[in-house]
Amino acid sequence: MRPLLEAEGLRHRVGGFGLEVARFQVFPGEILAVLGPSGSGKTTLLRLLSGLLPLQAGRVEGGLRAYLPQNPPLLRRSVLENAAFGLYLKGVPRKEARKRAEALLSRVGLKDKARQPAHLLSGGEAVRLALARTLLVEPEVLLLDEPTASLDPGNTAQIEALLREAAGEGRGVVLATHDLFQARRLAHRVLFLYLGEAVEEAPAERFFQAPKDPRSRAFLEGRL
Numbered sequence: 001m002r003p004l005l006e007a008e009g010l011r012h013r014v015g016g017f018g019l020e021v022a023r024f025q026v027f028p029g030e031i032l033a034v035l036g037p038s039g040s041g042k043t044t045l046l047r048l049l050s051g052l053l054p055l056q057a058g059r060v061e062g063g064l065r066a067y068l069p070q071n072p073p074l075l076r077r078s079v080l081e082n083a084a085f086g087l088y089l090k091g092v093p094r095k096e097a098r099k100r101a102e103a104l105l106s107r108v109g110l111k112d113k114a115r116q117p118a119h120l121l122s123g124g125e126a127v128r129l130a131l132a133r134t135l136l137v138e139p140e141v142l143l144l145d146e147p148t149a150s151l152d153p154g155n156t157a158q159i160e161a162l163l164r165e166a167a168g169e170g171r172g173v174v175l176a177t178h179d180l181f182q183a184r185r186l187a188h189r190v191l192f193l194y195l196g197e198a199v200e201e202a203p204a205e206r207f208f209q210a211p212k213d214p215r216s217r218a219f220l221e222g223r224l
């Protein structure tokens with residue numbers, strides 16, 4: 001199977017920090033969890049893969065990617081206008097864009113709030129809106145930076161269901177998370193970063209049951 005996104009020879013230096021990832025791939029229908037302690041380079045990797053951070057070395061190839069940052073910015077407009085915004089940028093006519101945005105807002109449980117100002121949404125609703133906006137532009141790969149970091153179990157479950165659906169549609173999902181339970185629930189594969197190094201990459205089940213690298217083991221046992 002051909003990867004939807006492929007990177008090779010990534011090296012990135014900023015301040016005293018250096019990230020090095022020799023090879024990175026994500027396949028259709030796959031959820032890949034990027035794990036690692038705070039400061040290990042998860043956000044940096046996602047931003048490099050998204051194209052937001054210029055490459056210092058290596059290459060990234062693949063189809064349309066959408067990056068969802070940790071605190072996605074919302075426009076001071078209605079929920080519906082926020083959802084439709086990406087389509088406006090793509091030149092989709094306003095009426096058509098609104099229709100498609102409304103359909104997606106129903107899917108993420110925000111239909112009733114479509115006319116409300118987006119800044120009045122709760123944290124969980126705001127993440128669902130940001131995810132709806134991201135999904136509307138039909139990306140092949142979703143790059144998500146801790147999308148459920150501050151959410152309650154109900155909102156987390158809703159987001160996780162949307163991510164499974166996105167993978168079920170054949171998209172690739174790259175998920176940076178600190179929630180090991182979430183990674184166990186969702187991920188097919190895991191990439192473990194430590195101090196900017198891609199320490200271990202493995203099928204999720206194998207990684208959680210029998211991590212090979214002592215640093216992976218220490219991380220899973222809460223010793224890093």
Ligand SMILES: Nc1ncnc2c1ncn2[C@@H]1O[C@H](COP(=O)(O)OP(=O)(O)OP(=O)(O)O)[C@@H](O)[C@H]1O
Nearest residue numbers: 014015016017036037038039040041042043044045
């Ligand atoms: N613009 C920058 N200037 C200086 N240092 C930076 C910059 N951006 C990132 N860093 C450093 O790079 C390292 C990796 O940061 P990054 O945000 O990628 O880690 P992370 O694994 O996503 O962390 P967290 O889990 O806390 O979100 C950190 O030490 C951070 O301070």
